[in-house]
Amino acid sequence: MSTTAGTPTKAPGVYPKSTVYRGRSGQWAFVMHRITGFLVFFFLLLHIVDVSLLNVHHGTTYNEVHRLYGNILLRLFEVGLLFGLVFHSLNGLRIVMIDFFPGAVRNQRNLFSVVIGLTVLFTVIGGVIIVKPFFSGS
Amino acid sequence: MASRVQDRPSPVAAGPGLERRPRQNFETWSWFFMRVSGLILIFLALIHFSLTHLVHDVAKTDTSFVSHRWNNPLWRVYDWTLLALGLMHGVNGLRLITDDYVRAPAKRAVTKAVLYAGTFTLFAYGTLTIITYGRY
Numbered sequence: 001m002s003t004t005a006g007t008p009t010k011a012p013g014v015y016p017k018s019t020v021y022r023g024r025s026g027q028w029a030f031v032m033h034r035i036t037g038f039l040v041f042f043f044l045l046l047h048i049v050d051v052s053l054l055n056v057h058h059g060t061t062y063n064e065v066h067r068l069y070g071n072i073l074l075r076l077f078e079v080g081l082l083f084g085l086v087f088h089s090l091n092g093l094r095i096v097m098i099d100f101f102p103g104a105v106r107n108q109r110n111l112f113s114v115v116i117g118l119t120v121l122f123t124v125i126g127g128v129i130i131v132k133p134f135f136s137g138s
Numbered sequence: 139m140a141s142r143v144q145d146r147p148s149p150v151a152a153g154p155g156l157e158r159r160p161r162q163n164f165e166t167w168s169w170f171f172m173r174v175s176g177l178i179l180i181f182l183a184l185i186h187f188s189l190t191h192l193v194h195d196v197a198k199t200d201t202s203f204v205s206h207r208w209n210n211p212l213w214r215v216y217d218w219t220l221l222a223l224g225l226m227h228g229v230n231g232l233r234l235i236t237d238d239y240v241r242a243p244a245k246r247a248v249t250k251a252v253l254y255a256g257t258f259t260l261f262a263y264g265t266l267t268i269i270t271y272g273r274y
Contacts (some may be wrong), residue, residue, distance in 0.1 A: 032158065040228070044225065051267055055270060096177065130196070133197065
């Protein structure tokens with residue numbers, strides 16, 4: 001532990017190694033739920049704007065903008081969106097189970113592992129399907 | 139039976155204190171709305187994403203794809219439900235996040251005003267798109 005100049009000497013006592021709340025998996029589930037929810041919400045705002053282009057110049061603008069979604073960077077962005085959607089969905093189910101079934105509280109750490117496992121599985125499978133057409137030249 | 143109750147360490151499990159339920163205020167209904175809308179949105183959002191990114195390649199979902207789909211008014215209803223529930227679920231989530239992180243009363247009021255105004259504008263804009271497409 002390095003002490004910076006000017007810091008008063010600590011009074012005797014027990015100090016945590018960091019100030020991060022150590023709620024373990026439940027805390028990480030909470031943080032990830034917030035971040036994925038926030039990002040999916042802002043994607044929805046963006047999506048409302050890009051779909052609204054349907055009514056501009058008889059949809060030619062929509063088609064031009066929409067072609068960008070086939071770009072590899074935006075395809076990777078869509079894989080990220082899939083990750084956010086699936087994680088937020090499955091973790092939301094975990095929260096509902098914890099709220100309504102006492103048994104889920106006892107197994108909440110295992111439930112979080114299931115959420116992470118299924119999220120990775122679905123993201124990888126969906127990610128391959130999303131990215132593949134870019135390389136196979138559709 | 140008494141030991142059965144003691145076996146449950148959960149604070150949400152039915153306990154002796156819960157016979158008198160607290161008055162149900164706005165936050166109670168907010169909590170309940172998030173659970174119900176979340177369960178519905180799992181189906182609406184994941185089916186929508188699967189159709190536009192997995193079943194069909196995203197590069198092929200152009201105007202002809204949309205007009206073919208929106209010929210069926212049920213798909214317009216589906217998309218509008220997804221729009222409305224998604225925005226309400228999202229804006230309520232962001233309201234809770236704002237309450238957690240924006241502490242100063244004036245900043246909190248401004249943040250929420252921007253959030254509600256922006257969400258309502260985009261809700262109206264999205265609704266307009268779904269209703270008017272192909273018939274203006």
